[in-house]
Structure formats: C-alpha cells, structure tokens
Amino acid sequence: MNTPAFFDSLTEQKPDPLLELIAKFAADPRSGKIDLGVGVYRDETGRTPVMRAVKAAEHYLWETQESKSYIGPEGDPAFLRALALEVFGERHGGRLLAGIQTPGGTGALRLAAELLALDNRRKIWIGTPTWVNHQAIFAAVGLQVGTYRFFDIDKQAVLIDEMLTTLQDAAPGDAVLLQTSCHNPTGAGLSQQNWRDIAAIIASNGLLPLFDNAYQGLGRGPIEDAAGMIGVIETVGEAMVAVSCSKSFSLYRERTGAVYLFGDQQASLNKGVGNLASHARTSYSMPPAHGAAIVAAILQNPSRRQVWVDELREMRIRIAEIRGAAAKAFGQFHPELANIASQEGMFSLLPIPPENVRQLRAEHGIYMPDSGRINVAGMRVEDVASVAERIGPYLA
Ligand SMILES: Cc1ncc(COP(=O)(O)O)c(C=O)c1O
Structure with a gap:
C-alpha cells in the first residue's frame, strides 16, 4: 500500500x-x-x-540587568506604560486603556485579529492598496475582509469619498482598519477634516476602529502623526491600536510592539487583555523581552x-x-x-x-x-x- x-x-x-x-x-x-x-x-x-539611543540603552541594560527569567504573556508593564505615554500622550483621548506587549507590529495585528474573531466580529474593512500582509492576517482568523479603494495612484490622491461611503454602508459591529500615519504603501496623509469625518461615521455607525500604528514620528512629527487617531479615540470611545517599534526605534529584528485597547470600562478592557494574554500563552507563551527593555530604558530616562x-x-x-x-x-x-x-x-x-x-x-x-x-x-x-x-x- x-x-x-x-x-x-x-x-x-x-x-x-x-x-x-x-x-x-x-x-x-x-x-x-x-x-x-x-x-x-x-x-x-x-x-x-542601530540608533544611538538604542546603543545607550543596551549598554545600560548590559550593566544593570540581573536576570533573564520569564516575564508573563502580557510582557513588561514598564514598557507598556512608557510606550502608551509616548504614543497616546497623558490624556490618551480621555479614555481608559489597557495593553499587552507583542512580537512586533505584525504580532500586534495578529493578536488584535484573534480578539476580533473571539468577539464574534463578522468583518473588517480595509482600504486598498495597503500593506501586503493586512488581508492575510485577518483572513487567517476567519474574518471576512471587505475592501474599498483608498488611493488613486494616477492622481496621487486619497479617495476620501469612496472611503466614507463604504464606512457609511458597513454593518454595525464591523471593524475598520486605519493606518495611523505614513501610509504604507502610498504615503498619503489624511487632513484633520478627513479624520473628523471618519470619526463621525465610525461613531454613528457603531463600527470598531483598529489602528495600525507602525511609523509614528517619521511623518509630520510624533504628536502630529497621532492626532487623527487620538481624535477618533476621543469621538468613538472604543478602539484598538497595534503599535510597532520596528521603524521608530529601528528595532526591526527585535520584534517589539504592543496592542492597546481603549474604552470606558476598565473591567471590559481587562477582560480583553486577559483574552489576548491567553491567546499569547498558547501561541508563543510570552513576547521577546530585549526590544521592549530597550524601549523602556529609552523612554524612562530623560537624556536617552x-x-x-x-x-x-x-x-x-x-x-x-x-x-x-x-x-x-x-x-x-x-x-x-x-x-x-x-x-x-x-x-x-x-x-x-x-x-x-x-x-x-x-x-x-x-x-x-x-x-x-x-x-x-x-x-x-x-x-x-x-x-x-x-x-x-x-x-x-
Ligand atoms: C503598515 C505596517 N504595519 C505593520 C507592519 C509590521 O511591522 P513589524 O515589523 O513590527 O511587524 C509593517 C511593516 O512593514 C507595516 O508597514
């Protein structure tokens, strides 16, 4: 046989x-x-x-780190706090937040996708063209992926009306993927008015925004790059954000990132993070520590x-x-x-x-x-x- x-x-x-x-x-x-x-x-x-600040942080870690024992599936709380302050500012859109460290921005998006699927979300809407990995990440967890044209390549212009019409017609409860700044692959930015219009439709239509924040600080400036996202969080109330430290700290291979959940009820956010942590535990157990330790050592020390x-x-x-x-x-x-x-x-x-x-x-x-x-x-x-x-x- x-x-x-x-x-x-x-x-x-x-x-x-x-x-x-x-x-x-x-x-x-x-x-x-x-x-x-x-x-x-x-x-x-x-x-x-390797950035000078990263070298300085690595030197500091080499001198002071006393153990490489396990951390938990949630990662390093000091990193999560420091990164959240840097990315979202002290007010973080006036909402509560909770986060979990992930292996890079891709790990953050995949974990966010798993949570959407666990939460019985039906569909996520994505503008095209987009980063080549986006569709596959959400399809991998069984979500339907809806697309709309985001950018006219010939005219080099954002198709904001097509985007707003699609979001208007999306079903309540659907998720929407938004790139925070420095759009990959088009470089196209949204105006403040565009962001306000997007936020209004997401709020009135009961959609859930998921931000892919992979390039903060490489566009107009760290605060300017996050302004549209913060406005949406303020208006909508609930959101998820996948943060990558690969580009802004030049830590690509160290696989450093986080997912943050925003809302008004700490118990729900904790439940969300608990589910993310339990998924992490059965996938890779816990995130790699070195990159996050570097980011924390930079952000917590004023001169670095x-x-x-x-x-x-x-x-x-x-x-x-x-x-x-x-x-x-x-x-x-x-x-x-x-x-x-x-x-x-x-x-x-x-x-x-x-x-x-x-x-x-x-x-x-x-x-x-x-x-x-x-x-x-x-x-x-x-x-x-x-x-x-x-x-x-x-x-x-
Ligand atoms: C838009 C976008 N999101 C996420 C990522 C993933 O970044 P990471 O290398 O941290 O997984 C990239 C990487 O190129 C990207 O361009």
Whole structure:
C-alpha cells in the first residue's frame, strides 16, 4: 500500500515577493544598482544603523540587568506604560486603556485579529492598496475582509469619498482598519477634516476602529502623526491600536510592539487583555523581552529619550528632503507625482505597470516590488534626479 508522503496534501507556498526581491538585488553584480524595495529606513550612507539611543540603552541594560527569567504573556508593564505615554500622550483621548506587549507590529495585528474573531466580529474593512500582509492576517482568523479603494495612484490622491461611503454602508459591529500615519504603501496623509469625518461615521455607525500604528514620528512629527487617531479615540470611545517599534526605534529584528485597547470600562478592557494574554500563552507563551527593555530604558530616562527624539527628527528631516527632491524630479514625468512632497513616511506609490517594473530592474538595476512602491529613504538626496531620469520613461 502506498502511504502518502509527508505533507503531501499541503499547498505549495510561494516565497514572499519582497524577500525574493532582496535576494535578487543581493545577487545583482552591477555597481549602479539601487534598492527602493526594502521597507526599512536607510541613512544617507545607505545603512540602517542601530540608533544611538538604542546603543545607550543596551549598554545600560548590559550593566544593570540581573536576570533573564520569564516575564508573563502580557510582557513588561514598564514598557507598556512608557510606550502608551509616548504614543497616546497623558490624556490618551480621555479614555481608559489597557495593553499587552507583542512580537512586533505584525504580532500586534495578529493578536488584535484573534480578539476580533473571539468577539464574534463578522468583518473588517480595509482600504486598498495597503500593506501586503493586512488581508492575510485577518483572513487567517476567519474574518471576512471587505475592501474599498483608498488611493488613486494616477492622481496621487486619497479617495476620501469612496472611503466614507463604504464606512457609511458597513454593518454595525464591523471593524475598520486605519493606518495611523505614513501610509504604507502610498504615503498619503489624511487632513484633520478627513479624520473628523471618519470619526463621525465610525461613531454613528457603531463600527470598531483598529489602528495600525507602525511609523509614528517619521511623518509630520510624533504628536502630529497621532492626532487623527487620538481624535477618533476621543469621538468613538472604543478602539484598538497595534503599535510597532520596528521603524521608530529601528528595532526591526527585535520584534517589539504592543496592542492597546481603549474604552470606558476598565473591567471590559481587562477582560480583553486577559483574552489576548491567553491567546499569547498558547501561541508563543510570552513576547521577546530585549526590544521592549530597550524601549523602556529609552523612554524612562530623560537624556536617552532626548537622544532618541533628536534621532527620530533627523530621520524625519532626511525623508522630507528626499521627498522635496523626488517631487521635483518625478513631477517632470508625471505632474501628480509632485504630491510626493506632501506625502509622509518612507513610501510612495509610482504609477508604473508591473511589466515596466521588471524591465526597469533588468535594464537599470532599479529594484522595487511589482506594485511600484518605492522607499524614498532608499535614495541619497544627490541621486534622486538621476534615479528619476531612469524611472521616468517607464511611468504610466
Ligand atoms: C503598515 C505596517 N504595519 C505593520 C507592519 C509590521 O511591522 P513589524 O515589523 O513590527 O511587524 C509593517 C511593516 O512593514 C507595516 O508597514
């Protein structure tokens, strides 16, 4: 009798396209190649350095940490308190909050998704295009994923009316995913009026907002980047927020993040966190400690915190400079790309068909995913014009 081979019934999984792109870039021998694909911050020398504040915190931890014994599934309470103060401010929208530490922003989103499913939510609404992992995370827990068009790539403009109409028609109890700032992959920001309109519809329609907060401080500023989210929390009363420390502390591989729940009843929030903790316990038991210890050591110490605030500002200024140059250079080929200057964070989305993306890669060694998303921090300011010259003819 033939026994089936091990895992025979499984579907073959394609490798992650971004990881494939990184491998192809590494294997490209051309000296003028340029990587606009990878989603990490790069400095003017093309490196993703360990932040000075992080080095100082690690030094402090090395000297003072006395044990690496287990923590709990909820993680480090000092980290959760310090991060909440930094992200949401002292008033945190005038609502109560409770949180749990997670393995990065992805872990935070997955845990939030599990809680939505446990809470018998039917559906989550997501604007497109969005971060490639979003749909899969929510589908994985059995939620229906509804989509609406969020951004017109050709016009480089937010489709706020389509968004508001969709949220108007969503069923009470549905969840809505919102990116707090520095939208991945479009860089598109929302105006204060947009946020007020979104908050009003979410509140009147009884929807639950889930914020993906992965880039706070890399857009207009730490407080400015959170303002829309805080306004929604204030208006709606209940919300969930997935925070990633990967970009704003440059802690990518340390897997540092948190989920916070907002509401008016501490008992409900505690129940929510209790369920998150019990899910964590059966998945990975407890989150990795090192990154959270670093963040706490930075935020709780005024001089280390100041170093971090200054570094974050340096990153923001560099991104804004590249954006200014890119808006001019790309705007010559496609006038709407002048909007790159007012977009935020690391990403912008070029109107470029996938076959042209591949041609560009083959002919010029310029690497970006098929979507046409570019990481503006992948360029040096002085190279922007020549990169745009090479990309320009391939734009739609
Ligand atoms: C919008 C968005 N959310 C969440 C994440 C996940 O971040 P982390 O690396 O902390 O899991 C990313 C990472 O690229 C992202 O772009």
